[in-house]
Amino acid sequence: MNPGECQFEPDVLTAVLHSRWPAQADAELRAHVASCPICSEAVTVAVALDGSLDELRASAEVPDASRVWWQSQLRARREAVRAAGRPITAVQVVAFACAVGLLGACFGATSTWFQALLKHFASNASGFDAAALATAVTALFAEHGALVLGLIALVFVVPTAVYVALARD
């Protein structure tokens, strides 16, 4: 038995919850409660909460079961229709990305002019000028900074918004 527990507490609680406390409870149990701080505390709490439950149950105005049933059925149907009509789901997005990637791979593997183009870019890459690129990027930001930042934000905001919308569903 842990501290804070008493072997008689279940009996005390049962007596309270079955409205037998204190009049119809055993005299021994009443004597025990009078001398046991744990059971005394349990009685104080149980009597207060049990009485409160009785009052709240009596005053509760719950809707009719049939009404709750049919409202639930209607709502479930509406949600099913909405879900069926939703244009894009996460699965569809992933499937679309996979399909685009697969098509791109097939195209790259079979197209001779595309492969030639890649080789051209690869040969130019060896003479890559990082300083020139930095200058170009700086100039781009200086002239169209707001536009570029907007586009970058869009790249992050749109996927985040899609994620949040789908996660909520």
Next chain:
Amino acid sequence: MFRDTTFNDLSRTDAMADAATEFVMDEDAFRGFYDRTARGLWAYLARVTGNREQADDLLQETFYRFLRADASHESETHRRNSLYRIATNLAHDARRRKLIRAPLISEGEDIENVSTHDQAGATERSADVTRALQGLKPRERAMLWLAYAEGASHDEIAGALGMRVSSLKPMLFRARQKLAALLGRKPEGSKA
């Protein structure tokens, strides 16, 4: 330690009936289940949220989610546990996100107004309990309500609140001490 029973004796009988026949949650079964649980669940929600309107909203939402889950439960006890778990989560979400309109009155004040046909003494007692419960955290209110008003076992409370039984016991003990102190801790001679 608490009595090792379901939330009430009626559910024990129903659990045995469930074991004998395969249970299907059709409209008739739902009606029976609803009639047995709705008022108690409403009282629980009213106490945990401290607001009658929230309890109304959350009650319907709880039953909707319960039906939508369409889970198979072994017995009435499991259905009831599942229902209270949904209700607890909804109440928690409502409080955390403040999705439901913020009460214009202070939490708990609304519950005192529900006793329209009781004697003044009962209303006063209810107000005392309401005030005392306001001094507790929502989770403490929930666990005490389930234990001492519903007579739920530790397993049932832990299941409804998403806690481990080993964590529940000391928390429940502290919460009980706290509430008893708030109630004035005088040995009760008679039931309300």
